[in-house]
């Protein structure tokens with residue numbers, strides 16, 4: 608972005624290009640932990656630690672969407688956004704994204720009760736995810752919607768992840784990774800809507816800067832979750848007190 612208060616606002620296409628440039632530079636597909644995960648360089652315990660920590664992100668996404676839903680001013684916007692709650696929570700027990708994430712942690716050999724208790728979370732996972740939920744609760748609707756735009760970039764990383772994990776890990780099966788398949792259609796649908804909203808509503812230089820900052824913030828949330836995993840589980844001996852500890856192999 609230009610940075611000067613005197614510059615004219617960007618056109619919608621220029622704004623979209625600036626948003627995509629943030630993803631190209633800062634999305635978590637570039638993080639060394641994800642590269643290691645997708646290239647088969649992690650052991651089973653490190654993959655377990657990733658899935659257990661990511662469970663907290665998944666489990667808080669519906670709460671994040673519910674706080675935004677409550678603030679949306681029109682039935683049209685609420686109808687659009689409430690689909691996300693159903694995608695994640697399902698509409699019956701055992702359905703929806705959070706339940707599917709638990710099938711992933713089951714498939715990796717983690718106890719459900721342990722995962723759901725959140726006792727083994729890294730502190731930084733909690734701080735990062737809570738910061739995202741708080742951001743969406745406290746900021747403008749425009750910034751809250753813009754912060755979901757990392758999903759513009761998630762189909763690529765999900766495709767890489769599924770292919771890479773199936774190729775490299777004998778403890779991973781297509782059933783274990785079933786979480787990701789519906790995301791390949793849900794994420795583009797959701798991000799198309801969010802992108803159209805942002806293109807339409809971020810008109811002033813200040814609003815445009817705010818949406819660019821919101822997307823940068825969200826990239827930082829995802830990046831710092833992986834920093835924490837990398838620090839604790841890839842460099843040995845740095846697991847914080849109380850966090851998930853791999854069983855001896």
Ligand SMILES: O=C(O)c1cc(C(=O)O)c2c(n1)C(=O)C(=O)c1cc(C(=O)O)[nH]c1-2
Nearest residue numbers: 668704754755756757758760761764765790
């Ligand atoms: O696997 C991934 O790398 C990835 C990334 C993201 C994202 O970019 O925020 C989401 C998801 N997955 C995901 O599964 C998901 O449900 C989701 C919801 C949101 C959001 O911000 O509302 N992001 C993401």
